[in-house]
Amino acid sequence: KQEVTQIPAALSVPEGENLVLNCSFTDSAIYNLQWFRQDPGKGLTSLLLIQSSQREQTSGRLNASLDKSSGRSTLYIAASQPGDSATYLCAVQGAQKLVFGQGTRLTINP
């Protein structure tokens, strides 16, 4: 059974810092890995999707990497801003469904 773990559960950093969020998964037989953002009381917004054949994806200040063999992904956020404060979830796509981690709650302090 696929299990997804995110570390740390919460992170608080001053504005302007670069930071890394971690995601690990137990079964490397995945189709893709997705990173989502969730604001309080809201649904999820897709940030980046890395297909199983890819190593990384970039969007603006966000860069996500995937190492299938070691079962790890990282989300790198450059020059963090208070507006980046949210919960970030990673999810791996198996046959027919996504399996989610529990998320990292990120707070960027002005």
Added chain:
Amino acid sequence: DGGITQSPKYLFRKEGQNVTLSCEQNLNHDAMYWYRQDPGQGLRLIYYSQIVNDFQKGDIAEGYSVSREKKESFPLTVTSAQKNPTAFYLCASSGVTRGLYQPQHFGDGTRLSIL
């Protein structure tokens, strides 16, 4: 604008009552999903449907039922058999392009509470 609409935003259930959560999408996606999220937790899959008139149980289907009579709609019923229904419910949809899964798109959720 294309997207997913969930209604209502807040819902209250009395003991022994069934309630139905609505999910509509205009993204022309074949697949639709229902998730449950508890405080501080990730999302757990309740039911999913990859095509009209077909759906599959997810990891926590007990006490829930769904239907998929139209491509655009995937309502979820929380039955009285679900003993701990208080949670945030999220609906999602996705497509497959050239054999590759595309990102899931989410609605804004329905928060269900027990009276």
